[in-house]
Every structure is written in C-alpha cells, then in structure tokens.
Amino acid sequence: MAVALLIDAVTVEFGSFRAIDGLSLAIDFGEVRAVIGPNGAGKTTMLDVASGITRAKQGRVIFDDAIDITRSSESDIARAGVRRKFQKPSIFEGLDVRQHIAIGAQGGLRRTLSSYALAQRVDDVLAEVGLADLALRPASELAHGQKQWLEIGMVLASQPKVLMLDEPVAGLTDEETERTVALVRKLRRPDRAIVVVEHDMDFVEQIADRVTALHEGRTLFEGSMQDARADARVVEVYLGR
C-alpha cells in the first residue's frame, strides 16, 4: 500500500526546546490515523511541519511516496493536496459560507475550475458537511460546531489526498460529535489519508483505523485503539487509570 505521508526522522526545535525529537510516522492511503498524546507531546507541531508552517530542523516529509515537501511553502503544499483544519476554528470573518468553500476549492489567483464546475463542487461540499441551508450567511455568525464543519468543508473542497484535522470535535456537543463521526467516516476513501489529532477518546475509537500516541516528541505507541487502552505506557502518560 502506498504511503500518503511519510514523516521521516523529523526534529523541530523552538529555541532550546525540542518539540519533536526524531519522529517518524508513515500514514497510508485509505486509512484514518488518530494521533493522541498529552499536551505538549508535539501533535500540532507535527501537523505544522507537514503543512509547511513550521520548518523541520532535521528530517524529511515525503508526500505520496515521491514529493519532498519539507521545504515547500504552505500554499505549495496545500496545492499539492495536503490540507489541514486548525485547532481553533480558523475562518475568514468577512466572507460568507459559500465563499469559504469556493476559496477552499480554488484558492490563489489562477482559475483551475470553470464557474459551473466550481458551483457544482461547492454545492456538493455544502451538502456533505451539512451547511447547505446556511450557504449565504456570514461565517462569523455561525455557531462553534458549524464553524468546525465549515473548516472541514473548506479543506475538503479541494479534494485533498491528505486531510489533517486538528481537534475536530473540541467543544462540540455529543450530538455534534456524532455528526462529525459520520462525516469523517464518509470522507474515508482508498485514495485519501486522514490524520486526526484529538483528545476525545470515544471519538477516536469510532473513527480511527490506527492510533499513534506521542509523548515528548517521540512515538510512544502505534496500533489499534483497544491495544492503546491496554498499553501500560500510554495509560501512564496520557489516558490515566
């Protein structure tokens, strides 16, 4: 099976603090990978490296078995097909819901889609994330959960090969979490890898094929969620008894 995203011995330092320490991780196409771990374990930093926001001091990031994106800019990485949703809902306050999806589908200055294809894509994505009724509302008026879905929709609109979701259910109600579970399951495709960083273990259990637990910038555990719950070190540093 092809490796969608390979993080190869990456080290990131902020001053003298080592946020990621020789971390290696391979995420395959078709899988949903959950990354868990205590605060400060390096989960978000790992996503930042993969999306080009933070530069790795050492190591490489390879996308789709061939493309080295370690030094590429954010927008180049995004256009290659690696997209992420941020921890805090990051939306553009001045734009409406439809414009968000449209700019997600076709950012930048070059037109790659005909206006018909674009409208079609936007409609599909709006239906998929369940925001079709709110299409013309300013994004700043949305509720927290809706903002989370909007951001997923934005990321989704470009039909990415690697989808990285940073805490997609943080602050959501149980019902909203249920909907997000259904959404993530629907997004799973053989030609797409999904990386989810999340603290909600029930959510992780429902969506993840495999779980990677990080601790102090290193991989602590990799396997299924059931095994993670059983693993003594994971329980020790993160899950608690």
Add this chain to the structure above:
Amino acid sequence: MRRLFLILLFLSAAVGSSTAAELDRAELIDRLCGDAAALGEAGRSLMGVAAEGSTADRAWAAPIARAMMDRKLTCDGAGAVAITADGSRDALSGAPRTAAESGRSPLLSLKNRSVFEMADAALALRSSSDLGRRAAALRTLERQAVTLPELLFESAAAEESDPVLRAQISAVAEAAALNSVDPAKRIAALQRIAATPDRRALAKVGPLTKDPAYAADPAFKGAVDATVRKIERGIKIGDVLATLYNGLSFASILFMAAIGLAVIFGLMGVINLAQGELIMIGAYATWLVQEALQRFAPALTEYYLIIAAPVAFLVTATIGIALEAVLLRHLYRRPLMSLLATWAVSLFLINIVRVTFGTQNLNLVTPFYVTGGVPVIGDFIFTWNRMFAIAFAAVTLGLTWSLIRLTPLGLNIRAVTQNRTMAGCIGIPVRRVDMLAFGLGSGLAGLAGLALAPIYSVNPQMGQNFIIDSFMVVVLGGVGTIVGTVVAALGIGQVNVLIEPLWGAVAAKVIVLLMIIAFLQWRPEGLFAIKGRRK
C-alpha cells in the same frame, strides 16, 4: 463711387424706415450748426439714435458725434464738414469735401459737452468694432447711467458679442434702473436683482435702505425689504451648500491620499512612510505624460489627466511591487524596521526626484474641463476642478471596492488579511497576494497624485503634506476597511471645512487632530474595525 454710395444710402434708408424713429439727418446737421439750445437738442437726438436708431443711422452718427467732441466739425454755407478717420467729408452725404474758408466749428458749452460725451460714448458702445473702445465707452456711460434711456443698454447688451462686456453692460443697466427716478422701474429692478441672490446683490440693495424713497414710499420700502430677505436666504442656502461641497471635495482628496494606505496598512500591517512619495511620483508621472503629449500629440494635451491615469497607476504600482519584493518582504516580522526602511525609501525617492527634475514646482496645464464652474445659488459656485476631484475619488472608490469585493484577487486579499496562516494552508499564494496588494496600494497612491496634480503644487516635497492626513484617515476609519476610510475622510473633510472659516486653517487642523486623539482614546480600533485581522 458716389452712385454706389447713394444706392447704399437709399437701401439703408429703406431698412431704417422700418424702425420706430426716423432720423432727419439734415435737420440734425442744422441743429449742430445752430445755437447752444439747438446743440443740446442735437446731442439728445444723437443719444436717441444710439438707443433706438437704425444700424445705418448709428453708423452715420457715430463719426459725427466723435468729430463734435474733437472739434473737428466745421459748419459752412453748404452744411457741415467732419474730419474723421477717413479724411475730410461732408457730414450729411459722406462725400469727400473740405470746409469753406468761412466755416466755423461749433463750440460746446459745458452742459452740452456732457450731453455729447454721453451720446458719443453711447454710439461707440453700439457701433464700434473695437472691444476696448466699447469697454471704455461703457465706463463713460456708467457715470451718468441713471439719465440714459434704458433701451440703450438693453439693445447694447443684446447685440454685444463679448460675454464679459455683456455682463458688465447688464450690471450697469441694472444699477441704473435701481437708482432710476421712476419707482416702478426701481421695484422691477429689485425683483430682477433678487433672482440672483449673492453678496454682490446684497451690496447693491443694502444701501437703498438709506435712500430717501425708502422712508417716503411704503411700496418701495416693502420691495426693498422683501428683496433683502430673499437675497439673505439665498446667500444662507448658498453658504451651506458651498460648505458641504468644499467639505466633500476636501474629503475626496483625503480619501484619495488614504485609500492606498488603507490597503497597504490594512492588509500587510506595514506602516509605509513612503506612501506620500508614491503620491508625489504619481503626480510626476502625470506631468511626464503631459509633456510627452505636448511633444508628440499636442491635440490630446488637454486630456492628459485621463490618459495619465493608467500610467500613474502602473508606474507607482511597479515601484511598490519592487519595494515589497526587495525590501519589505524580509521585514514583515519586524514592524519597526519596516517603518524605518520605508522612511529611508521616502527620503531616497524625494532626493532622486530632486536630482532628476529639480526642486521647482512643475507647471501643469489646467485643462478646460477643470476650469470655471456653474453659479448655483448665493455665492455657491459648482466649480469643475472640485467636481473633478470628487468624481475621480468616486470612480476610484468604485473600482477599488469592486476589485476587493468582486474579483478573485480581492477574495484572496481579504482572505490573507483576515487569516494569513489559514489562507496559506488552503493554497493561496500568500507571498504573491502580498506583492499584488502592495502594488494595488501603491498604484492607488499614484492615482491620488494624478488627482492632486492640477489642484496642488507639484514638487518633490509634496508627498510629505499628505502622509499625516492619510494616516489620520486610515487610523480613524479603522485599519483595513474601505468603508471606514470613506467615512473618516468625509468626517474629517467636513469638520475641517466647518471649523476653518471660524478659526482659520491651522486651528482647524489642530482641533481635528485633538478630536481624533480623543476619539481613539474611546475607540482605539477606529470607526469600523474588522475582526480577526492580522495582529
């Protein structure tokens, strides 16, 4: 020759017979050669000719009146001989002949002299082909305008080809009617004056309250009072409109200077102190276009303001893009450094322009479409140069707004403004958008330079006058909002224009600044702040 002249005479007599008063030329000549009373009579008929005589009669009478004044008319047994510009001619027939030895020149008494002076001037006003002579004649007539027939001025004004002189004739006629002895005429004149209520009209009507007739004649008093009230109301309306109009035009200048900065400061968070110099370079680009047109296409020179618009925009946009790519790109995370760097750029640009073009003010042609104006009411004149500034600002606002709101570039700019990281992560080339936005902001400064070129003096330092005003507008409006920039420019413009007549321009500036400082204490984010912009 003589026959031709006679035919002409007959023809003109035939034409002349259609007018009301037929002139008996021979009788007039007799009177000119008669005693003092007859002379006075002759002077008055000459005046009558000037007022209502036929064209031919006026052309005949004018040199005779002139000759009388110059004592170049000689009476002899066969009639009279006048020495005119054409030589010595018989006064009646115009045939060349010299006066008999025994002839005498009639001497005008002091009283008659003034009658003839007026008649001469009136005839000159009606029939001279020389504009200077007609103007001089009007000045002479003005002294005794009250005693002259109204018809004279009416027909003179109707036939006058020069608009300035025509207006002067009407003004003299109006003043004459106002001081006429006939109360009905005065009241009619008052009503005519009330139709154009401005300060000049008030100056004309005001003194009438001291006129003896004002106390004596209640109808006249009523008419004067009504006219004064009407004029004062007109002046008040005119003043309000003029203040609004001036405020609006000042606001459009402020807006033009600030809109580029609003884009640059709002999007990039760069405090661009070279913005004023970009305005200056826009003005210089405009001047260069004018010079080029003068050399290569003189017919189009008048339209240089329109032709220069794309040039001014592109030149400054290019400079802005170069500035961003070479210098500011590396300083985004160090705002103080970028402030100092842009200051250095501003000094550099000032001096390079100084070295290239010199320090003197540039001479820009004022095209016909920004000269003059239309008087509306009171002293309010709808001037075209202010209108040009307002229209230019409105068009710029429309284009900028459409660009930001309706185009993909605008969508990208807004996305980058509000959330840089996210924008990058959905594939927007943040760097390129930065560069284009900087180019847009600089280009808008260039357009401001173009709009200011015909109004302000164009020299290397001109930009420095605008940088403070621009920041004032942008900060008050709220960083990065076009609406805020518009409202702040309108507010500052109007307040400035309202205060200026009371305490002067400098005090107005100080007061406006204090008001802005106070306002920002209360609302530091400005009038319209957008949430979530780059910190």
